[in-house]
Amino acid sequence: MSRTVDKDRVVIRIAGDSGDGMQLAGGRFAEATAVFGNDLVTAPDYPAEVRAPTGTVRGVSAFQIHFASRDILTPGDTPNVLVAMNPAALKSNVDTLESGSTIVVNDDAFTKRNLVKAGYDSNPLEDGSLTEFQVHRLPMTSMTVRATEGIEGVSSRDAARAKNLFALGVLSWMYGRPLPVTEEWIEQKFAKHGPILTANLAAFHAGYNFGETTELLDVQYRVKPAALPAGTYRNVDGTTATALGLIAASVTSGLPMLFASYPITPASELLHELARQRRFGVRVIQAEDEIAAANMALGAAFGGQLGVTATSGPGMDLKAETIGLAVALELPMVIIDVQRAGPSTGMPTKPESSDLMMALYGRHGESPLPVVAAATPAHCFDAALEAVRLAVDYRTPVILLSDAFLANSSEPWLIPNIDELPRIDPRFAQGPNLDDDFLPYLRDERLARPWAIPGTIGLGHRIGGLEKEDGTGNISYEPENHARMTSLRAEKVEGIAQDIAPLEVDHEDGAELLVLGWGSSYGPIKAGVRRVRDRGGKVACAHLFHLNPLPANTGEVLRSYRRVLVAETNMGQLSRLVRAEFLIGAESFTKLEGEPMLAAEIEHEILERL
Amino acid sequence: MAVNTHNHMSGNGSGSDAATFTKQDFASGEETRWCPGCGDYAVLAAVQEFLPELGLPPERVVFLTGIGCAGRFAYYMNTYGIHGIHGRAPALATGLAISRPDLSVWALGGDGDMLSIGGNHLIHALRRNMPIKILVLNNQVYGLTKGQASPTSAFGKVTKSTPFGSEDQPFNPLALALGAGASFVARTVDRDRRHLTQVLRAAAEHPGAAFIEIYQNCPIFNDEAYAVLTDKDTKDAFQIRLEHGQPIRFGADGERGVVQRPDGSVAIVEVADVGEQDLLVHDAHCADPSRAFALAHLSQNVSAPTPVGVFRSVVRPVHGESSQAELQAAHETVGPAELDALLHAGATWTVN
């Protein structure tokens, strides 16, 4: 009989060939884990190629999940458990494991041929190279085939394909995950394919029962539910959260959404997600190119709709001129940049937060605009709403920065109360604003101009990229007017600093070092700081959700620490910004490996400075 | 939508209310700044004079332009308008037209704007059959940047950027539009007000994308490029009027005509040689674009007798039409309850 061991937190990595259904198995495990009540963060790791040769290291697809009985912030640095469905999956992940970790392999896949494809000279399961780990060899393929034998309409190939569900069953037993969540999902997903449904259920149960009845796995782990704040939760990735945030903004503002986008990794998922939401009035158009996508969103904005476009770095390059036009037109528009490693095509599937300077300054002329950055997968919801709020209130394009990690990673999301969502009021112009005249560039107290949409009687006006006369919006090349308009556009954006939350500091008495972050470095910084504190170190941290303008108290906060360390996955873009803005000697920790930062790296950087 | 004024489902293009508007209602009063004698003046005047026919108030009409001399057009119309960036007017227009089917949306640009830097948007707007009217003012030269070759400049054309003569073959704009699947393709000339107006009218009535090439004279950098089509002495010999259902013939006494050869191409003949019965009868509604394509190739840059008029006008699904009702209904019915359900979709759990 197996014994039960309590654990605070576990990191599992499940890896296999890209055709082995690893993302599906991982995603299902995450869902059951979420429903069970653990806090969790997931991170998929796809191969760069769509169809890399099977069985090779290049073709390995992995899914990592970190779950715990307390709140956690990252997908975990190193796995405690590796499930390897073939030799290549073992090979590409074994070096990340710490001594004593558990490895579960699909023994059937360790054939001579697969070993060669993975680049092994000898079988690691037999040559003694894994002695520092606890290795469990499970013949998953053959057990799955056996479990599905006799199901009419299921070929042995179909049967073998269900081995990911066998693995999921084993993991579900090992960690006491609730079965119904997965069973219901299988029933729904394969409702139209009776035999496959039966086979998948059989495989899943076989894996679970295998864990329960064999002596091979001697330990069952218990990770108790986490004490998260009260409320209703669901598990979301950043893509879903962004889509939901945009839809929420559309519904609450009454602005129908036009989402125009050109396929690009890793932003395409958002296109797919929103394309399914017609019943929420979301119109999606797949544009002919990135430039068109931006112009379509802007055209819709002129028409009084919520114009949104999404892309990644290369697409941002192409959209720059249109974003500049939106700055000049002073129309609301949201541009989402799901950042990836650059330059050029770079590493399309790999995260990197290196478009900050481009978002801030990547247009010709003086063309300031607000920049908002999402910090965690669930935070993408708030960030999207905030981007829309600023765009509409200030009649300006807003860049929302996300990245490949946030888009694909998932975590529990405390579903907000609809009534507590920010109010977004389009405040369309309804009539003349200066006696009997309508001046399209007459500004309100926020320095925002009126949004007068076609169809409104008497407010017809022509606007364009040429410099405009203050107030009337007529073309003007007058020197003083250009100086005035340039500062008005800048002041409008700067003024937003009064309309956003101040920079909040997670301070600790005696801390002299502040770690400052933005974007997806949120989780690793928080976790790294927590580890240092657990060891008695004194350190503070703060995170920027607005990159332009910066919260009004940013300078004050940064100057109140003896040392400031800025951690980001680029060559130090934010650190340069705060040095220039506040004349402080900010230090910089950077990482450019196409991988998220790790809590251990932050911990190390902090300890070096204490 | 929170604004009180528009009737959403009246469709793009002509309206039904009999309100009377005049040319003045469509003129912004802004001082026009094209060079004296520029063909753009004639186009502007024709457009302003024609628009009242639509019965739409000016606030329901939108002009979107790109960069180039023609880009200024937007400022001179007393409608809503955007003078956008170079080449992107069809994309701006797409975003507007798709979200506001109650508007009459016009995109306008020159040959450089629409066929060079903006070529991609043009062909895709036509392919999608967006409900927008696209006017290409083709003067075969870059005017605003002061006289470089354009994508419609003739091979060998000497310009500032091609001092030894252009080494590029020009686009045939109509053939390009037809190749892109345009449902409405026409050509007209700036100096022929009546014909220009007829073509505008046909385009406005067309449900879907309309592509109109307007031969426009640039007296500064490419003067009289189309003179043969409008000069008294040459007009009859060079202008071939296409009229749906009519045999294609031209010349002072209709002595010349167009026939289709067995290989599908078309040729100019003396009517006396072939007989009237063998002349090609123009069918703008023909589903197959081949014949329109052949007609488009009769002449390049008015080097030979040149057809003007509506080459093609066929009805096919307009982008956005099929989803409009569903989206509109969604927008009217979806509220907090539906949003709440969406946020709670999938597996949820509650922490007390």
Ligand code: SF4
């Ligand atoms: S340069 Fe030519 S096209 Fe431009 S405004 Fe002058 S005449 Fe017209």
